[in-house]
Amino acid sequence: MNTPISVSTLNSQIKSLLETTFIQVYVEGEVSNLTYHNSGHIYFSVKDQNSTISCVMFRGNTKYLKFQLEVGQKIVITGNITVYAPRGNYQLLCNKIQPAGQGALALAYEQLKAKLEQKGYFNPDIKKTLPKYPKKIALVTSATGAAIEDMKKVALHRWPLVEFILIPTLVQGEGAAYDISNSIKYADSLSCDIIIAGRGGGSIEDLWAFNEEIVANAIYEARTPIISAVGHEVDYLISDFVADIRAATPSNAIEIALPDINEHRMYLDSLSNEFNNLLKQILFNKEQNILNLKKLFKQNSIETKFEFIESEIKLLKSSFKSTLAQKASNSQNELEMLKRTFENNYSQYLNKLQNNIDLLKSNYELNHPDKKDKNGFVQISKENKITSLNNLEVGDIVSLQSPKYIAMCTINNLKKQ
Structure with missing residues (x-):
């Protein structure tokens, strides 16, 4: 009959067997139950569709881990089996971890890039400008x-x-x-x-x-x-x-x-040329201003004013003489025109008077009593006023006058024909 052994002995034998049998293993699986401990150790599990195994990576090896482990990430582990005898638990002791299907450095680069971008490290608004x-x-x-x-x-x-x-x-x-x-x-x-x-x-x-x-x-x-x-x-x-x-x-x-110092040298040359051109332009403008001021001063000097006054006086004299001559000529023409107008108007007035006299003379001759002596025609007068039969009434006393005779008559009967 076999002699029973203690639990510790059994666990020790299992530990010795596993650790000497599985000295180096390569395991691929998916990360789960991930814990980053304050001590620097990493505890997690790797699993496939049917099984799970506990894993640990101690701090001494984590410094070689280039990327961050994440739950659900597929990895390839290089390590060995170790047994924790007090509890009888075995686990995979990880010496090296690589991402499955992707390089560790590439994955670490992408993980850190995403992390820093999320923290705002790449924000262009915080970029500092370089001094000139x-x-x-x-x-x-x-x-x-x-x-x-x-x-x-x-x-x-x-x-x-x-x-x-x-x-x-x-x-x-x-x-x-x-x-x-x-x-x-x-x-x-x-x-x-x-x-x-x-x-x-x-x-x-x-x-x-x-x-x-x-x-x-x-x-x-x-x-x-x-x-x-x-x-x-x-x-x-x-x-x-x-x-x-x-x-x-x-x-x-x-x-x-x-x-670039050469660019600045060329820039200084261009500034020098620009300064010289600007200075020449300023001097030219100043010279033109001085010439203009000189001309203006000459125009407003006492000599120029006297010359201007003398020329104005001469011009006035000439203008006055011309005006006088013109006015004299105009006055003579006006006098002659007035004279002709007066003569014409006087002649017309005399002709008008002569015509009136001739008319009056003609009327007088036509109305002379000596020329009104016609048989059967007399002039009827009533109260010394010439009248006609239309104005007479029965009983009126009228005078009938011819060039040679006057007859006094009384109207006894008056009728219209």
Whole structure:
């Protein structure tokens, strides 16, 4: 008969068996029951359609996890089976986790990008503008890389008046993100006009420090305008989105940050030409004003006024003489016209009087009593007034008069024919 063993012994034997049998396993499943513990450990489960297994990833391995685990996410785990003997529970101890069907770095990049965009880190309204003429620029980059030499050459050719402050920084490998973050914070405290954070080109792994959240936070919190100038990659890095300006290369960052001294020289030449032309125009206008004032002064001088008065007097004299002559001529013409008019009117008046006299004479001759002596015709008078038979009545006393005789008569009978 077998001797019974204790529960602890059984669990120890199971632990030894499982941990020596499943030293390294690759498991694919869907994340569930996810917990990020304050200690830094990650507890979760992976499952498929039929089964579930508990998983743990201790803090020592989480620092190599490039992306954020999410419930429902499909992952591939590299690890081994471990047993917690006091409870008799077994779980999968995760050493490495990769997203299923997608690279860890690509997933981590998209997750951080979405997170920072939601927090407003990419908002264009908060981007700071670069000063037009910076005097001091802090360079957060490696002191031994080619980037610093390229930036110095471009600056010497473009704007040699600027002062550079190099902050030697680890830009690749473990701890690079923390070093870049600290360097940006230090540069922000130096009261520089611009901060350029960057490095030369490389693989995505080499440039990954600029995709870390700690670097994004340092850029976002800086008061100094920052240019992100990392490598020759076509795709944007997280630092490119958060920074105020993105440059394709460190040399391009210098071109963006500094004005072109040659352009300013040409601008100064154009200003000089414009100033000279403007000065010539001003002098010409002043000269014309002086000439005009001189002419005006001459026109209003006493000599000119006397000359004007003399000419006016001469003109008046000439005009007066002409007017007198004209008036004399007009008066003579008027007198002759009046004379002719008077003679014509007088002649007409005399003719009118002569005609009246002739008419009166003719009437007198026609009405002379000697010419009215006709047989059977007498002049009837009543009360010494000539009248006609129509005005007589029975009993009237009238006189009948011919050129030679007067007869007094009484009307006894009067009738109309």
